[in-house]
Amino acid sequence: QKEVEQDPGPLSVPEGAIVSLNCTYSNSAFQYFMWYRQYSRKGPELLMYTYSSGNKEDGRFTAQVDKSSKYISLFIRDSQPSDSATYLCAMQYNQGGKLIFGQGTELSVKP
Amino acid sequence: ETGVTQSPTHLIKTRGQQVTLRCSSQSGHNTVSWYQQALGQGPQFIFQYYREEENGRGNFPPRFSGLQFPNYSSELNVNALELDDSALYLCASSLVSAGDTEAFFGQGTRLTVV
Numbered sequence: 698q699k700e701v702e703q704d705p706g707p708l709s710v711p712e713g714a715i716v717s718l719n720c721t722y723s724n725s726a727f728q729y730f731m732w733y734r735q736y737s738r739k740g741p742e743l744l745m746y747t748y749s750s751g752n753k754e755d756g757r758f759t760a761q762v763d764k765s766s767k768y769i770s771l772f773i774r775d776s777q778p779s780d781s782a783t784y785l786c787a788m789q790y791n792q793g794g795k796l797i798f799g800q801g802t803e804l805s806v807k808p
Numbered sequence: 809e810t811g812v813t814q815s816p817t818h819l820i821k822t823r824g825q826q827v828t829l830r831c832s833s834q835s836g837h838n839t840v841s842w843y844q845q846a847l848g849q850g851p852q853f854i855f856q857y858y859r860e861e862e863n864g865r866g867n868f869p870p871r872f873s874g875l876q877f878p879n880y881s882s883e884l885n886v887n888a889l890e891l892d893d894s895a896l897y898l899c900a901s902s903l904v905s906a907g908d909t910e911a912f913f914g915q916g917t918r919l920t921v922v
Contacts, residue, residue, distance in 0.1 A: 701850075703850070705848065733913075738915075738916075739915055739916075740812075740898050740900075740913030740914050740915045740916050741851070741898070741913050742913065743910055743911070743912075746910065785850050785851075787850075792904070793839060793902060793904035794856075794864065795841065795853040795856060795864055795866065796841070796843075796851070796853065796900075796911065797853070798843075798850030798851050798852075799850050800848070800849055800850050801848075801849070801850050
């Protein structure tokens with residue numbers, strides 16, 4: 698069993714839709730939770746970062762962490778074609794430590 | 809742009825050869841991590857260097873080795889290349905300090921082993 702599980706998709710939605718991306722994990726020792734966006738032929742870029750349980754909002758993006766269920770989510774409101782990319786969840790045991798990534802979900806937003 | 813640059817961007821090597829990949833960290837960052845990303849997969853942690861010392865290693869064989877230099881640039885060396893080493897190699901630099909954990913990734917080096 699992988700430490701972090703993520704549905705690879707692909708996921709295709711119409712422009713303006715609300716997108717929900719999810720990851721589950723097995724190790725309760727994870728403390729830091731991130732979402733990265735990776736465009737084709739580029740390195741990952743950090744979208745959202747959350748410490749422990751709770752919600753965090755940044756513009757059209759909302760990250761949720763539920764440590765009791767070992768489940769994290771990223772919501773994208775009013776999705777745009779420019780949001781088309783692969784979304785990677787990642788977790789850390791300690792600040793500055795190694796990142797453990799999910800497989801990534803490929804998202805396509807159609808105009 | 810993240811300020812992290814990797815070279816070369818693409819590379820083709822023959823099985824059994826050796827390869828060196830390079831990473832220039834963002835200014836002021838003291839930590840660099842290397843990841844391997846196979847096609848359709850998430851990045852896998854190879855190792856991390858903090859102030860020129862190895863500071864953690866993933867499940868990769870010893871033929872994967874690295875260096876971090878006093879200017880915090882870094883190298884990843886892979887000996888005896890195998891076909892399965894074909895992947896995108898990413899470096900990420902960060903400043904490990906209280907309240908700061910963000911890692912900035914370079915654009916990656918795509919290695920093809922034939």
